[in-house]
Amino acid sequence: MTPILTALLCLGLSVGSRTQVQAGTLPKPTIWAEPGSVIPMETSVTLWCKGSLKAQKYVLYKDGYPETWEEQKPLEPKDKAKFPITDMTSVYAGRYHCYYESPTGWSEPSDQLELVVTGMHSKPSLSVLPSPIVPSGGNVTLQCGSWRGFNRFILMREVEGQPSWTRDSQRAPSGEFQALFPVGPVIPSLMWTFRCHGFYSNTPQVWSLPSDPLELLVSGVLGKPSLLTQQGPVVTSGQNLTLQCLSDVSYDRFALFKEGTSDLLQLHGRQTQAGFSGADFSLSPVKSSRGGQYTCYGGHNLSSQWSAPSDPLDILVTGQLSYTPSLRVHPGPTVAPGENVTLLCQSLSNVDTFLLSKDGAADASLRLRSKYRAGKYEAEFSMSPVTPAHGGTYRCYGSIKTSPYLLSYPSVPVEILVSGSFGHHGPPPTMSSPTAAPAQGPSWYLYVLIGASVAFILMLCLLILLLVRQQRRGKCRKSTGDADPEPKDRGLQDSSRPAAVAQEETLYAAVQDSWPEDGVKLDHWQNTQDEDPQVVTYAQVSHSVSSLKWVLATPLSSLSGGLQDSEDRQAEEDRWMDSQATASDAPPDVTYAQLNHLTLRQKTSASSPSQSGEPPAEPSVYAALAIH
Numbered sequence: 025m026t027p028i029l030t031a032l033l034c035l036g037l038s039v040g041s042r043t044q045v046q047a048g049t050l051p052k053p054t055i056w057a058e059p060g061s062v063i064p065m066e067t068s069v070t071l072w073c074k075g076s077l078k079a080q081k082y083v084l085y086k087d088g089y090p091e092t093w094e095e096q097k098p099l100e101p102k103d104k105a106k107f108p109i110t111d112m113t114s115v116y117a118g119r120y121h122c123y124y125e126s127p128t129g130w131s132e133p134s135d136q137l138e139l140v141v142t143g144m145h146s147k148p149s150l151s152v153l154p155s156p157i158v159p160s161g162g163n164v165t166l167q168c169g170s171w172r173g174f175n176r177f178i179l180m181r182e183v184e185g186q187p188s189w190t191r192d193s194q195r196a197p198s199g200e201f202q203a204l205f206p207v208g209p210v211i212p213s214l215m216w217t218f219r220c221h222g223f224y225s226n227t228p229q230v231w232s233l234p235s236d237p238l239e240l241l242v243s244g245v246l247g248k249p250s251l252l253t254q255q256g257p258v259v260t261s262g263q264n265l266t267l268q269c270l271s272d273v274s275y276d277r278f279a280l281f282k283e284g285t286s287d288l289l290q291l292h293g294r295q296t297q298a299g300f301s302g303a304d305f306s307l308s309p310v311k312s313s314r315g316g317q318y319t320c321y322g323g324h325n326l327s328s329q330w331s332a333p334s335d336p337l338d339i340l341v342t343g344q345l346s347y348t349p350s351l352r353v354h355p356g357p358t359v360a361p362g363e364n365v366t367l368l369c370q371s372l373s374n375v376d377t378f379l380l381s382k383d384g385a386a387d388a389s390l391r392l393r394s395k396y397r398a399g400k401y402e403a404e405f406s407m408s409p410v411t412p413a414h415g416g417t418y419r420c421y422g423s424i425k426t427s428p429y430l431l432s433y434p435s436v437p438v439e440i441l442v443s444g445s446f447g448h449h450g451p452p453p454t455m456s457s458p459t460a461a462p463a464q465g466p467s468w469y470l471y472v473l474i475g476a477s478v479a480f481i482l483m484l485c486l487l488i489l490l491l492v493r494q495q496r497r498g499k500c501r502k503s504t505g506d507a508d509p510e511p512k513d514r515g516l517q518d519s520s521r522p523a524a525v526a527q528e529e530t531l532y533a534a535v536q537d538s539w540p541e542d543g544v545k546l547d548h549w550q551n552t553q554d555e556d557p558q559v560v561t562y563a564q565v566s567h568s569v570s571s572l573k574w575v576l577a578t579p580l581s582s583l584s585g586g587l588q589d590s591e592d593r594q595a596e597e598d599r600w601m602d603s604q605a606t607a608s609d610a611p612p613d614v615t616y617a618q619l620n621h622l623t624l625r626q627k628t629s630a631s632s633p634s635q636s637g638e639p640p641a642e643p644s645v646y647a648a649l650a651i652h
Contacts, residue, residue: 052132054135055135057072068108070108079103083123084120120139140231142231142234144231147233148169157281163207165205166205167204168220170202176193180219215326241288253337272299276323279330281333316339345432349370360442364409365440367404378392379421380392401422410440420435
């Protein structure tokens with residue numbers, strides 16, 4: 025058989041075979057790829073074709089290739105066959121369909137399977153406008169772009185069975201090729217994570233590497249967390265910086281978002297000892313790109329529902345502009361509460377905005393637009409009226425409107441001292457050098473702890489003082505009772521002097537009650553020289569109500585060897601009572617003095633009879649009173 029005849033015979037058989045396949049009447053098989061139809065370069069994939077139990081063989085065809093791509097015998101129970109690809113490259117990328125052959129003929133062709141290889145070109149970028157934080161029911165626009173000049177971009181959602189979207193690229197004014205994909209409305213019940221690829225129109229199944237994933241956060245569903253920094257909002261280049269996102273809700277993950285970017289940094293949540301959940305986002309070391317406004321969110325695993333945003337936190341990076349402004353305070357750094365103070369920040373360089381910060385303050389700094397006066401850019405920060413909270417160390421910075429979070433070098437710090445309410449002024453302020461480290465005062469909770477400790481110590485001292493005073497009063501009363509017993513000579517004053525005894529006891533009671541109220545001062549002494557039996561007691565009372573002076577000297581008792589006649593004693597007592605009644609009729613401005621029982625206690629000292637048998641001298645008791 026000549027070669028020409030052999031070639032014609034083979035061609036006829038091939039055409040006949042294809043004609044028979046195309047003319048098949050059996051049900052069409054099903055074709056699919058495992059693990060999927062979009063396969064990274066240099067990985068394996070398996071194509072499956074499933075038909076009838078009576079199938080004798082399965083045939084795989086690829087569009088654009090004239091002959092059978094591959095044939096496989098069916099696997100038990102003969103209803104399907106597999107076509108493995110161990111190393112995926114651009115050669116295998118394309119559209120496939122399959123047939124099966126049975127004793128009665130060929131089947132209809134399967135539906136097409138598009139097998140894509142990725143990673144053949146560099147990855148594009150994927151961003152979202154205006155923000156990846158979307159309120160429930162909101163709409164956003166996803167932008168896929170690249171500098172490689174792709175003709176088309178495809179957006180894919182990372183959920184099984186979800187469709188993809190393809191858009192022609194457009195060249196932006198910046199020269200980048202990009203495509204816009206509108207997405208929405210966004211609802212919390214679905215996951216919203218996307219990637220995009222770029223490709224050329226002549227090789228539609230050969231894609232670039234996938235972009236970084238972009239997740240849309242459906243916010244406002246849960247309670248908002250708090251965003252804090254221990255270093256303060258104003259930082260320097262090279263410094264360590266950590267932003268802490270905390271919440272009293274037990275979130276599984278947290279996200280940090282910087283305004284104006286599509287970057288969304290996510291971390292797994294942790295539980296703190298105080299019962300909060302949180303995450304620490306390290307931005308160390310600080311560089312100019314860290315400047316901006318940040319918010320954080322909390323969320324749960326396997327859910328697109330996120331919290332409301334935290335309050336925004338501005339991070340300002342100093343030393344990014346070459347100039348250093350100056351800072352002055354008017355009328356002076358030491359002021360009294362209620363006065364007005366103005367801080368003037370100036371610069372010879374072009375400044376759009378001046379910023380005033382206070383050392384140790386956690387809140388945002390004050391900003392003012394600059395004004396050009398007398399060849400300088402300046403801004404006046406007014407504090408009116410001044411309170412103790414305004415005291416502290418201040419610095420000012422300059423910035424330009426194109427980079428509001430990048431600041432100049434700090435000015436020389438100025439310390440404002442708020443004097444006390446009694447006119448006491450503190451020491452003059454100290455001006456530190458620009459390179460001096462900022463003063464780091466104790467935190468507020470240290471002040472609270474110190475104040476509580478001082479209050480506790482004062483209360484403890486007051487309690488101890490009251491206990492000691494009460495104990496001394498008890499001892500004083502006890503010692504007074506032991507030191508001043510009733511005189512034994514009282515026994516001589518039996519029933520013959522009942523009125524005198526009652527009078528003495530009444531005077532004692534009145535004196536005891538008035539001691540703490542009128543501020544009476546008593547002087548008490550005894551004259552015991554030469555064992556003189558005569559005892560003299562003086563009491564002096566001073567008062568500032570009037571300058572009236574009076575002296576009363578009255579013998580309270582007389583003891584001689586025997587007792588006087590009871591009628592004489594009664595007459596003496598009557599005269600003493602009359603003098604008391606006369607004193608009680610005095611004008612209202614007369615102040616009556618009352619004496620403590622320690623002074624007017626009647627005392628007698630009866631000495632033993634002398635050898636001569638003469639009775640002792642009569643003891644006398646006197647009381648002297650003076651009111652000033």
